[in-house]
Amino acid sequence: MIRLGRGTAGALLCALLGTLSAAGFRQIRYSVPEELDKGSYVGNISKDLGLEPHELAERGVRIISRGRSQLFSLDPRSGSLVTAGRIDREELCAQSAPCVVSFNILVEDKLKIFEVEVDISDINDNAPSFPTEELEIKIGELTVPGTRFPLKTAFDPDVGMNSLQNYKLNSNDYFSLAVNSVIDDAKYPELVLERALDREKKAVHQLDLIASDGGDPAHTGKLCIQVIVLDANDNPPVFTKPEYRVSVLENVPVGTRLTTVNATDPDEGFNAQVPTSPSTPIPVSFMHCVPLIMSSFKT
Structure with missing residues (x-):
């Protein structure tokens, strides 16, 4: 028995395919939507080969080469090319269009190779999605x-x-x-x-x-x-009254609360802080009361 290395066997296979191609070569095209169940009909391969269904096995008809032949198989009873499993076009071809799967069918006794191309058509099986919700x-x-x-x-x-x-x-x-x-x-x-x-x-x-x-x-x-x-500082503080008037007895004890001044600012954070200092000069006779006046402002 003569043993051949991988390289030699590959070279012989290429030579054989070349010989068969020279002997006879035809192209067959089919189209099928993605996501069909396993065993779904693709095309009448026996008819396109000029054979009866039972002749597929008798004449040694089989799928060869191209790497993706596992996506399809031959049904000897019906003479049909069928899906070998569910086909996802997006997994197979991403967003490339058209999505075509090519492989060869060999008819051994006729020394003929038939190139088969199956166009996998897209169905609307995906919805648009955002990277985040x-x-x-x-x-x-x-x-x-x-x-x-x-x-x-x-x-x-x-x-x-x-x-x-x-x-x-x-x-x-x-x-x-x-x-x-x-x-x-x-x-x-x-x-x-x-x-x-x-x-x-x-x-x-x-x-x-x-x-x-x-x-x-x-x-x-x-x-x-x-x-x-x-927020932007686009609102001034607003007092509850435009003017506050207070009558004070001259002997009122130090620390007595005279009135409460309220102001609000619809802004937020630092922009909502209301200054707690009187804007008009305080008479000298009242300077000793400045800390009390300043601390009496409320926001």
Whole structure:
């Protein structure tokens, strides 16, 4: 018995295929949607080979080469080419289109090779999805209307009309949506400020960004957007009274509470702090009371 190394065996196989190709070569094409069950019909291979179903085994018809032949098998009873398992187009070809699987079928007794190409067509089995379910955006309340803020993009592994087609923002009074398309047809959503913000009226805005594909029915994905309005020092403190008048007896004891002064500021944090010092000069005769007066201001 003569033993051949891998390299020699590979060379002989290539030579054999070359000889068979010279003897006879035909191409057969089929198309099948992805995600079919195992054993699903692809094409009448016996008819396309010019054989009866029972002749597939008799004439040594088998699938060879191309590495992906395990995706399909021959059914000797019906003479059909069938799926050997469930085919996921996205796993097989990612977003490349078309997605074509090629392999050879050898008819041994005729010394013929038939090249078979199966086009795996996409079905709308995926919905657009965002990298995160929520997005927080902080915007200063003095931001100029027309300012744009980039949003996260959705991804849909399907192709053609089954892929991501558009974005939509829920109806609201302050923001709109702009979608920019680039050369590769990718779509990038931006949040556009339409009117001036007022934190004191509304500090948080809840928005929904919806991404949809072009399937029928369409599949959608949602991004929840929380816009937090950052405070600006755009409000002055307001006292409860425009003027406070107090009558004091000359012999009132030191430390006696004369009145309470209240002021509020609708801003927050440091911007809401109200100065606790009188803005007008204090008479010299009352200078010894300054600490008491200053400490009596309330916010």
